[in-house]
Amino acid sequence: MQKKGIGLMTLIALVVSSSIGAGIFALSSDVAIVAAPGAVMIAWLIVGIGILALALSFSNLVIKRPDLEGIFAYAQAGFGDFAGFLSGWGYWLSAWLGNVAFATVLVSSLGYFYPIFKTGHNIPSIILASVIAWSLTYFVTRGVESAAVLNAIVAICKLIPLFVFIILAIILFKVNMFTKTFWGNVGTNFSAIDVLTQVKGCIMIMMWVFVGIEGATMMSSRAKNKKDASTATIIGVVGLLVIYSVVSLLPYGYLSRTELAGLPRPALVYLFQHMIGPIGGAIISIGLVISILGAWLSWTMLPAETVMLMSKDQLLPKQLAKVNRFNAPHIALLTTQILIQLFLFTLLFTNKAYEFAYSLCTAAIVITYSFVAAYQIKFSWINRRTTKNAWFQVAVGVIALVFEIVGIILAGAQFLLLAMIAYIPGLYFYVQAQKQKNPAYQMQTKEKVISILIIILGLIGLLLLILGKIKLR
Numbered sequence: 001m002q003k004k005g006i007g008l009m010t011l012i013a014l015v016v017s018s019s020i021g022a023g024i025f026a027l028s029s030d031v032a033i034v035a036a037p038g039a040v041m042i043a044w045l046i047v048g049i050g051i052l053a054l055a056l057s058f059s060n061l062v063i064k065r066p067d068l069e070g071i072f073a074y075a076q077a078g079f080g081d082f083a084g085f086l087s088g089w090g091y092w093l094s095a096w097l098g099n100v101a102f103a104t105v106l107v108s109s110l111g112y113f114y115p116i117f118k119t120g121h122n123i124p125s126i127i128l129a130s131v132i133a134w135s136l137t138y139f140v141t142r143g144v145e146s147a148a149v150l151n152a153i154v155a156i157c158k159l160i161p162l163f164v165f166i167i168l169a170i171i172l173f174k175v176n177m178f179t180k181t182f183w184g185n186v187g188t189n190f191s192a193i194d195v196l197t198q199v200k201g202c203i204m205i206m207m208w209v210f211v212g213i214e215g216a217t218m219m220s221s222r223a224k225n226k227k228d229a230s231t232a233t234i235i236g237v238v239g240l241l242v243i244y245s246v247v248s249l250l251p252y253g254y255l256s257r258t259e260l261a262g263l264p265r266p267a268l269v270y271l272f273q274h275m276i277g278p279i280g281g282a283i284i285s286i287g288l289v290i291s292i293l294g295a296w297l298s299w300t301m302l303p304a305e306t307v308m309l310m311s312k313d314q315l316l317p318k319q320l321a322k323v324n325r326f327n328a329p330h331i332a333l334l335t336t337q338i339l340i341q342l343f344l345f346t347l348l349f350t351n352k353a354y355e356f357a358y359s360l361c362t363a364a365i366v367i368t369y370s371f372v373a374a375y376q377i378k379f380s381w382i383n384r385r386t387t388k389n390a391w392f393q394v395a396v397g398v399i400a401l402v403f404e405i406v407g408i409i410l411a412g413a414q415f416l417l418l419a420m421i422a423y424i425p426g427l428y429f430y431v432q433a434q435k436q437k438n439p440a441y442q443m444q445t446k447e448k449v450i451s452i453l454i455i456i457l458g459l460i461g462l463l464l465l466i467l468g469k470i471k472l473r
């Protein structure tokens with residue numbers, strides 16, 4: 001008899017649908033603001049290698065450690081409870097911060113139909129974003145799941161408009177337009193420093209669009225077999241790399257860089273409108289709404305599920321694991337939603353809410369991903385005598401780890417500092433949880449040192465924010 005469970009195609013759809021949310025729809029202008037096509041290509045190459053290494057780590061670990069559940073479990077298995085907490089907290093933070101980014105793009109895309117939402121930072125926009133966020137949380141507390149089938153449908157609905165766009169962009173592509181300012185505004189001259197700055201500018205956006213590639217790994221316990229989850233991660237990431245690079249590069253052969261950079265957000269909507277008229281804008285907008293709502297729904301369940309698993313593993317207080325009669329972790333969901341709500345108010349004070357939210361989301365998940373890469377190294381190293389391609393696996397882990405750390409430092413270390421602020425309350429919860437497990441619990445010296453470091457870094461972040469060194473507008 002065939003074993004029941006999620007199959008390969010659905011798992012690939014899962015990777016695609018947890019990764020393609022809002023980023024792709026703003027990509028063409030976001031990269032054009034910082035870089036010319038030459039630099040964008042180099043940046044995709046670098047980010048592609050780094051992310052592929054990360055995907056290979058995921059796909060290796062999901063097979064080698066089928067017993068581990070939840071992304072933080074790798075950190076915990078490799079480096080102990082405290083590491084598990086650091087990883088899981090980062091994942092949870094990243095998940096809901098990413099939802100704030102979703103909210104900003106969703107609202108501004110409705111601005112295509114209702115101009116009042118166009119800027120995205122006024123009272124009506126915040127009300128709308130809040131209503132959507134609360135509704136999604138409500139549905140999930142009532143036991144709504146983004147079932148695998150739903151995910152597959154959403155994945156198709158969002159891919160169709162994207163493919164139509166790609167085909168059209170290929171037809172309208174003008175080579176001389178693309179090559180005119182290949183290396184930047186200075187013409188076709190190549191200046192290494194200038195190009196490096198451009199590449200650096202692309203990194204955060206490019207790391208952000210890949211947030212979510214762990215989708216299939218996270219669902220691996222429900223997969224038909226672990227091998228499928230492993231394969232799906234790799235196929236999914238390669239597919240994403242192709243779609244993202246094409247969607248970000250083709251427009252340079254249609255409009256000038258200045259024109260692209262000046263498009264209102266979400267750029268893809270206006271680009272398509274420019275290509276075929278108002279109907280084009282409408283088609284992309286609909287794809288975008290489906291895409292974001294679908295991703296947002298899964299990203300509402302994921303953080304709550306993470307909190308629940310963490311508190312089952314006693315990395316967070318056990319109250320957070322309580323489920324209601326619909327089997328949904330309502331306390332975790334509500335706490336997360338309140339934080340999202342607070343964050344949505346910042347939309348009022350900044351016109352860079354999207355950048356701010358996605359940069360924080362990316363910085364937070366870098367912590368989680370780094371632990372995965374570190375565990376990949378450790379696990380492969382320890383088992384190097386018994387595994388066939390151990391050296392390859394170690395190398396993959398090293399590349400992924402270096403990429404994550406160097407990437408975030410270049411792209412925006414200040415966001416890492418800000419994320420540290422959000423770790424401070426987490427530390428309190430962690431200690432509470434450990435005390436529940438063992439009333440005599442005392443923090444180990446190592447844990448203390450790291451906690452103090454986190455608090456100091458968080459305070460520095462806060463100070464820089466207050467002094468206006470980290471700008472929100």
Ligand SMILES: NC(=[NH2+])NCCC[C@H](N)C(=O)O
Nearest residue numbers: 021022023095098099209299
């Ligand atoms: N935590 C989240 N909500 N993450 C969503 C990932 C977003 C996705 N990579 C995008 O390009 O939009």
